[in-house]
Amino acid sequence: MKNFLIPTTLKDDTICAVKSAISQAKSSGCEIILMMVSDAPDTFSSSAYLREMRTGLTASQEIVLETCRYMIDHTPNCKIKVHNQYGLSSPIFKHIIDVFAVKLVILPMSYKQETKRIHQYLVQLAGNQKCPILHLGSEQYREDFNKALYIENARANMHVKDVQQFLNDNFSFEIVSQTANFDDNYEKFAPYLSEAISKYDIDLLVETRKGEKIKFKKTKKKDMNERLGLPVLSLYEEMA
Known part of the structure; x- marks a missing residue:
């Protein structure tokens, strides 16, 4: 059984993230953890703390959650859990990954576009974990990913064969092209990327990453899946 962590604010593309997790699990089954994070209430009063923690869902969020639960109810050997996290730090996030034995973090595009600091913080914390991350793209959901373009980081000193072996052991993606x-x-x-994506029918990008210092910038730089609209599988270099 594979366990998947999906940070979410229960936007519509959370449904796509759950579908992707089910697809990645194949027939082995899975447990999907939908994690909703909030700032811890800043108060010394226990009653005020409990009142502020009671935040209900909107009607649209309820619909998304019920749709996800419906899909899991009709998928053999799969379970879903909602984890509400109040306050976040690097040790807490690592503990969540370890406790739930997460094999893949799936980040919906809408979550990466959230403007609240705690959501931006989670995205950066995820990048510093050794767990693979699947950044979903802006395109409509595809049932499965097959053909990948490997974005080679010259400073990483990683060979494409090592990355492909990791993919063979953990996923069902094949690298059919690579680029610097x-x-x-x-x-x-x-223009060359668009030509390669079209020529080889590429539906996934693969990159490697290293841990980075947490920084909050006023102007956020677009990453690859935001630029190209394709999903990106990001592998921590020590794992690949």
């Missing part, structure tokens, strides 16, 4: 990292010169590479 284009992060600093996207405009120049964009």
Whole structure:
């Protein structure tokens, strides 16, 4: 059984994230943890603390949650759990990954676009964990991902064969093409990327990452799946 962690504010693309988890689990079954984070109430009064923690869901959020539960109820060997987390830190997030034995973090596009600091903080914390991360794209949901484009980081000193072996052991993706990292010169590479994606019918990008210092910037730089609209599987370099 594989366990998946989906940070969410219960926007519509949470349903796509749950579908993706079910697809990745294949027939082995899964447990999906929908994690909703909030700032811990800033009060010394226990009664005020409990009152502020009682935050209900909107009608649209209820619909998304019930849809996710319906899908799991009709999927053999799969379970779903809602985890409400008040306050967040690096040790707490690592503990959540370990306790739930998470094999893959799935980040919906809507969650990465949340403006609250605690949501931005979670995204950065996830990047510093050794657990693989699947960044969902803006395109409509696809039942499964098959053909991948590997974005090679020259500083990582990683061979594509090592990355493919990791994919073989843990996923069902095949690297059919690769390119150098284009992060600093996207405009120049964009036409070649579009041509490769179309030619090889690529539906997934694969990258490696290292841990980084947590920073909050006023202007957020677009990452690859926001630029290209494709899902991105991000692997911590020590794992790959």
